[in-house]
Amino acid sequence: MRRVVITGTGIYSTIGTNLDEVRNSLFVGKSGIGIDPFRKELGFMSPLTGIIAPPDLKQILHRKLRKGVSEQGEYAYMATLEAMAQAGVDLEYFEKNEVGILFGNDSSTTPVIDAYNKIIEKKDTSLVGAGSIFQSMNSTVSMNLSVILKLRGVNFTVSAACASGSHAIGLAHMFISQGMQDMIICGGAQEINAFSMGSFDGIGAFSKRIDQPTKAVRPFDRDRDGLVPSGGAAALIVESYESAQKRGAKILAEVLSYGFSSNGDHLSVPNVSGPQISLERALKMANLSAKDVDYVNAHATSTPVGDSNEAQAIFNVFGGKTPISSTKSMTGHEMWMGGASEIVYSILMMHNDFIAPNINFNNPDEFSAQINIIPQTIHKNLNIILSNSFGFGGTNSSLIIKKG
Amino acid sequence: MNRTEVVEIVNQFLIEEFEIDPAVISEDAQFIDDLDIDSLDFVDIVVIVEKHFKFKLTAEDLSKMPDLRRFYDFITAKVNA
Numbered sequence: 001m002r003r004v005v006i007t008g009t010g011i012y013s014t015i016g017t018n019l020d021e022v023r024n025s026l027f028v029g030k031s032g033i034g035i036d037p038f039r040k041e042l043g044f045m046s047p048l049t050g051i052i053a054p055p056d057l058k059q060i061l062h063r064k065l066r067k068g069v070s071e072q073g074e075y076a077y078m079a080t081l082e083a084m085a086q087a088g089v090d091l092e093y094f095e096k097n098e099v100g101i102l103f104g105n106d107s108s109t110t111p112v113i114d115a116y117n118k119i120i121e122k123k124d125t126s127l128v129g130a131g132s133i134f135q136s137m138n139s140t141v142s143m144n145l146s147v148i149l150k151l152r153g154v155n156f157t158v159s160a161a162c163a164s165g166s167h168a169i170g171l172a173h174m175f176i177s178q179g180m181q182d183m184i185i186c187g188g189a190q191e192i193n194a195f196s197m198g199s200f201d202g203i204g205a206f207s208k209r210i211d212q213p214t215k216a217v218r219p220f221d222r223d224r225d226g227l228v229p230s231g232g233a234a235a236l237i238v239e240s241y242e243s244a245q246k247r248g249a250k251i252l253a254e255v256l257s258y259g260f261s262s263n264g265d266h267l268s269v270p271n272v273s274g275p276q277i278s279l280e281r282a283l284k285m286a287n288l289s290a291k292d293v294d295y296v297n298a299h300a301t302s303t304p305v306g307d308s309n310e311a312q313a314i315f316n317v318f319g320g321k322t323p324i325s326s327t328k329s330m331t332g333h334e335m336w337m338g339g340a341s342e343i344v345y346s347i348l349m350m351h352n353d354f355i356a357p358n359i360n361f362n363n364p365d366e367f368s369a370q371i372n373i374i375p376q377t378i379h380k381n382l383n384i385i386l387s388n389s390f391g392f393g394g395t396n397s398s399l400i401i402k403k404g
Numbered sequence: 405m406n407r408t409e410v411v412e413i414v415n416q417f418l419i420e421e422f423e424i425d426p427a428v429i430s431e432d433a434q435f436i437d438d439l440d441i442d443s444l445d446f447v448d449i450v451v452i453v454e455k456h457f458k459f460k461l462t463a464e465d466l467s468k469m470p471d472l473r474r475f476y477d478f479i480t481a482k483v484n485a
Contacts, residue, residue: 063423067444127454130447 001177007249008087008237009344010079014050026356031214046206050230050332068134072189075233087237100153103142104164104188106336109196111135161391166339170258172238183239188340192231218360219300219326220368227301230332234341251404257285263394276313278396290318299388300326311367325358325374339389350382350403407480431473
């Protein structure tokens with residue numbers, strides 16, 4: 001098996017639209033959560049959401065290449081440009097070398113709704129417009145970026161609910177470690193518009209703490225009352241160790257292993273055993289024991305059952321000493337993007353010697369009291385970290401990465 | 405609507421919606437060779453013409469109009485029919 005490394009990272013999120021901003025936000029525990037008045041108008045149970053400013057691609061990307069790009073595709077393009085710059089690769093490199101793309105994405109709502117409205121209004125599909133189909137599909141991000149960047153390697157989207165971005169990196173690890181690809185652009189992208197979250201709001205999963213938006217997401221806290229949807233995009237340049245060495249690229253981190261499992265249980269209610277299997281598989285594949293891991297970036301979204309079950313799984317595997325935090329306490333739940341963004345956040349922590357806080361963790365519950373949750377930023381040298389991502393349908397992914 | 409008004413509206417959407425350089429827009433400009441309009445762009449031209457002029461172009465109509473002169477003429481005739 002070949003070694004797999006990360007040489008570039010990029011981020012466009014609610015706590016910053018580049019690596020520097022996000023590093024600073026993570027360090028000070030800044031929340032990206034606010035209120036969307038439009039959701040109030042629409043009768044949402046919760047108007048809470050991550051707040052993000054859309055990028056203006058008109059100045060940097062030709063109209064023909066923007067035509068099929070969806071909202072989350074715009075975020076993904078910005079994050080990918082940053083990752084490419086950090087890795088020192090460009091269009092010329094992609095022209096001369098076979099590079100793939102694996103992105104996590106699991107919805108593209110607005111273009112579907114717009115097309116529906118147009119068809120109902122006009123009774124004529126030819127008046128929907130040319131960009132709609134390319135914006136509507138789940139594969140919109142990998143589809144568009146592969147054309148924009150002229151990529152010729154593996155090219156598909158991973159749709160695995162809130163573990164999509166993590167599985168994308170895991171699959172890149174598999175492709176590269178097996179010698180099937182030398183470099184893959186990975187990531188996750190998440191739309192943030194109100195309509196994309198309407199049905200999710202409808203099942204009552206979101207926090208109702210609307211009087212205190214920045215305190216609404218409180219993973220592991222006794223008084224948590226639900227998640228807050230968020231979005232953006234994260235991108236990573238993942239390549240073989242030999243490829244990075246040959247290019248003279250700085251290695252930011254090494255992907256040591258990819259653990260995964262499926263709960264085989266309930267659509268929305270997670271359990272303890274599924275995530276625990278994912279954690280244990282990741283450790284076994286990396287040939288590590290729990291004490292070798294310096295930090296766990298938890299999936300914890302701030303839902304009552306999900307956080308409890310993850311706390312139990314973490315305790316069962318790691319005991320009570322390993323430092324744990326959920327960066328979702330600041331970003332909100334970045335869903336399809338989260339598994340990728342949380343690797344970017346973890347790499348930022350590794351290279352700046354700190355653990356970002358699990359903000360709003362004031363009182364533990366029965367299970368979170370057993371594990372070592374970090375409520376305020378601490379300075380710490382991090383060598384090996386594990387990042388969890390879990391999703392609807394009981395899909396679980398755990399990645400272990402080592403500082404480069 | 406006279407031809408001058410049609411030309412103004414068409415040129416405006418070519419510049420704003422299709423981001424075409426005003427310098428290459430002329431009566432003799434060819435859609436494919438000069439304006440870099442491709443098959444997907446023609447789909448959007450149908451949408452935009454319907455929005456501005458309230459009629460629907462067909463693929464057959466478009467095939468008869470390789471340049472802007474014939475495009476302006478066709479639209480002017482259609483909106484005044």
